[in-house]
Amino acid sequence: MHAVWRFLLDDDFVNAYKYGIVIRCLDGIERRVYPRIFTYSADYPEKVLLATIRDKGLCLCPRCLIPQSKLHLMGQALDLRRRATDVREFFWEKVRHAREWIYQFGKGIKSKYVEDHLKETSSVPTVNAFSERLGQSFNPPQVFPLSRMLVPDFMHEFELGVWKTLFTHIIRVLWAKTPDGSSVLKLNDRFRQVPPFGTDTIRRFTTDTSEMKKLAARDFEDILQCSIPVFDGLLPDQGENRQLLRLLFRTAEFHAFAKLRYHTDDTIEHLTEVTTAFGKLVRQFKDDICASCETVELPSEAARRVRRAHTQTAGVATSNQEIPTTQGRRPRELNLSTYKFHSLGDYPAYIRMFGPSDGFSTQVGELAHRLVKRLYGLTNKRKVAMQIGKRSTAAPSNPESREGSTSGATNAVDDRSFQFYMSESQNHPVDIFELIKSQRGNPAYKNFLPKLQDHLLGRKLGRAFDGDNHDDFSDKDRNTLHIYGEKIYQVGTCTFYFTTYDNRRDFDVVNPTSRPDVMARSQEDNRQEVPFWHARVIGIYHAKVSTTHNDVRPKDRGVERMSFLLVRWLGAEPGYRFGFDKARLPKVGFVPYADDGDNFAFGFLDPSQVLRGCHLIPDFRSGRTSELLPHPCAVARQLDSNANDDWETFYVNIFVDRDMVMRYYGGGIGHLDTFEVQDSDGASNDEARSSDGEDEGGSDSEEQSMVSPAVPATAGTSGSDEDSDDEPVMEDEDEVSTFGSEESDDAGDDDDDGRYASD
Numbered sequence: 001m002h003a004v005w006r007f008l009l010d011d012d013f014v015n016a017y018k019y020g021i022v023i024r025c026l027d028g029i030e031r032r033v034y035p036r037i038f039t040y041s042a043d044y045p046e047k048v049l050l051a052t053i054r055d056k057g058l059c060l061c062p063r064c065l066i067p068q069s070k071l072h073l074m075g076q077a078l079d080l081r082r083r084a085t086d087v088r089e090f091f092w093e094k095v096r097h098a099r100e101w102i103y104q105f106g107k108g109i110k111s112k113y114v115e116d117h118l119k120e121t122s123s124v125p126t127v128n129a130f131s132e133r134l135g136q137s138f139n140p141p142q143v144f145p146l147s148r149m150l151v152p153d154f155m156h157e158f159e160l161g162v163w164k165t166l167f168t169h170i171i172r173v174l175w176a177k178t179p180d181g182s183s184v185l186k187l188n189d190r191f192r193q194v195p196p197f198g199t200d201t202i203r204r205f206t207t208d209t210s211e212m213k214k215l216a217a218r219d220f221e222d223i224l225q226c227s228i229p230v231f232d233g234l235l236p237d238q239g240e241n242r243q244l245l246r247l248l249f250r251t252a253e254f255h256a257f258a259k260l261r262y263h264t265d266d267t268i269e270h271l272t273e274v275t276t277a278f279g280k281l282v283r284q285f286k287d288d289i290c291a292s293c294e295t296v297e298l299p300s301e302a303a304r305r306v307r308r309a310h311t312q313t314a315g316v317a318t319s320n321q322e323i324p325t326t327q328g329r330r331p332r333e334l335n336l337s338t339y340k341f342h343s344l345g346d347y348p349a350y351i352r353m354f355g356p357s358d359g360f361s362t363q364v365g366e367l368a369h370r371l372v373k374r375l376y377g378l379t380n381k382r383k384v385a386m387q388i389g390k391r392s393t394a395a396p397s398n399p400e401s402r403e404g405s406t407s408g409a410t411n412a413v414d415d416r417s418f419q420f421y422m423s424e425s426q427n428h429p430v431d432i433f434e435l436i437k438s439q440r441g442n443p444a445y446k447n448f449l450p451k452l453q454d455h456l457l458g459r460k461l462g463r464a465f466d467g468d469n470h471d472d473f474s475d476k477d478r479n480t481l482h483i484y485g486e487k488i489y490q491v492g493t494c495t496f497y498f499t500t501y502d503n504r505r506d507f508d509v510v511n512p513t514s515r516p517d518v519m520a521r522s523q524e525d526n527r528q529e530v531p532f533w534h535a536r537v538i539g540i541y542h543a544k545v546s547t548t549h550n551d552v553r554p555k556d557r558g559v560e561r562m563s564f565l566l567v568r569w570l571g572a573e574p575g576y577r578f579g580f581d582k583a584r585l586p587k588v589g590f591v592p593y594a595d596d597g598d599n600f601a602f603g604f605l606d607p608s609q610v611l612r613g614c615h616l617i618p619d620f621r622s623g624r625t626s627e628l629l630p631h632p633c634a635v636a637r638q639l640d641s642n643a644n645d646d647w648e649t650f651y652v653n654i655f656v657d658r659d660m661v662m663r664y665y666g667g668g669i670g671h672l673d674t675f676e677v678q679d680s681d682g683a684s685n686d687e688a689r690s691s692d693g694e695d696e697g698g699s700d701s702e703e704q705s706m707v708s709p710a711v712p713a714t715a716g717t718s719g720s721d722e723d724s725d726d727e728p729v730m731e732d733e734d735e736v737s738t739f740g741s742e743e744s745d746d747a748g749d750d751d752d753d754g755r756y757a758s759d
């Protein structure tokens, strides 16, 4: 490898490296350009070669000299400091002496003379091409920052490394705690019930997830993002269960923040804290839970080992091996003294140096690799290179990564049509009075017409959205509203556009039969505790509406096509505390339906109030109940139309994608109100962090309430009529959130994990 690089780093390159080359740029100006090698993305075996170190030596890391015995302390204050002080360099003197012993005195590579020089630092007697050509050969010699170049690699080292190992070991623990395998069966069953999200953000888990057959990095990512509800309650011991959930939360949090595409000082700082917390929790998991039981390899691992042994002895692969019983499975422990675990501590520093980890992950290269493979399949295998070349110029050069979004929408946001798209199709007209007649007794359509009239009239009047509590409308008011032809038109999907935290335009397609859940800005006073409202869309409609109501401005009275969603509301779980500090996901449950009295279980929602779709995962542990809606009601249960009951609660998956994390964390650049916070008085990052969501803001009162989170805003005040009609997003203001920032140290706070404290 170094011979090849010595060939590439030839005299011409070195000359350009030293003195630069003059390039005429597109603007016609000539500039002197200096080629530099910033990062070299590679997997660990390749890094070992590049750094000229030993594969299984005393110092495993190509970037620092922390010995193997200390690798498991990843994230501790001392560990993080040592990474900065004990930087690995190429030991010219040591290598020179070792080479003298070998080449001039004929000593063996393993001899004491050579090892004396090299063993301590795990060096090898190879001259490093980078260090030689881009440093040592200069006059005077310079030091090439070799270790800085060898960046950590998120995909191999975390998703396919630490997380895969950890997930595997948690399943081993499940086997150890319930040897009959019932927990593992339950785990697989639950994974299969996790609903998909987005086009392919979370794909349906079909196979037995615990077997981990043929899984790629993105599958492990999905598993991580959905793991908390799935593992909840599988460990019989309450304390251990809490400890495990906390570990999974921090793992997902680390994953999300290390993979952000857009960082601020604040998010990097947070990543450092999470790294420390994660390291501590993993060590606790190993010391407490893993030590309390005897973990052995998984059946699949044992089978693989037996198969491999067979292949080696017999020389042929035998497929149908009997799976060894527990007795035949070898003990396995969680090993934290690995390079992969150690390298997690390098992310904050490397993101500061080189930008978001996407920029130096090998994932991009691997995807390109897949493209070539796919194109190869399209050739007739003759003159392959030319055929692939022709096709690859036609194919997109950078296949879209999973969260990547090119919605086709432009960046203009000052128009309702850029917030959502709903078909104007009139193929499925619904006669309102027939609907009411045919659905008599169906809870979803109870008081359908007055509720719909209230909703539409409230919008016509420009009232701020408050969940449609228009108690003050009289029948006379309602009768001023005319629904053209007494018909509403049902459509299948609604697409919601939004600006992501990293300033892209993205969208979620909501479909009542497959991806029905949406989130809106919470209109409650206690937004710190309930930052968002959640609803399940059960019908998507539009209608032509006009009104003669006196309070509606004349220009708004004419016939207008209005879109609305029939939703089943979900409410926050009472008394349940969640947030980044608590390391717990939010929980929501369907608003209970009662036959008598006011009902808020079902209602209408203006699509422009929807921020985006959301991913709700059943809280499998709490089980199902028919108490929330004690009637058969197919329309309310379209996801599972045979069911007559509902999940009692759902976990809100805040880790489903990075945009969602930043909505709950706050401070997403694309979530507009962040600008307001920072502009208004140069507020600190802490304050920026405590606001969230998209906001058009603008009025003074809004700005004030945004920078003083202590003052709860009164719902539905600010914003003139003008605003609410034209602005793309809700005219509401201070998303104080920080998502449970203030610690509520109630007595039952048994799971204070001494968050972020270094151990």
Ligand SMILES: [Zn+2]
Pocket (backbone or CB within 6 Å): 061, 062, 063, 064, 065, 066, 083, 342, 343
């Ligand atoms: Zn290191």
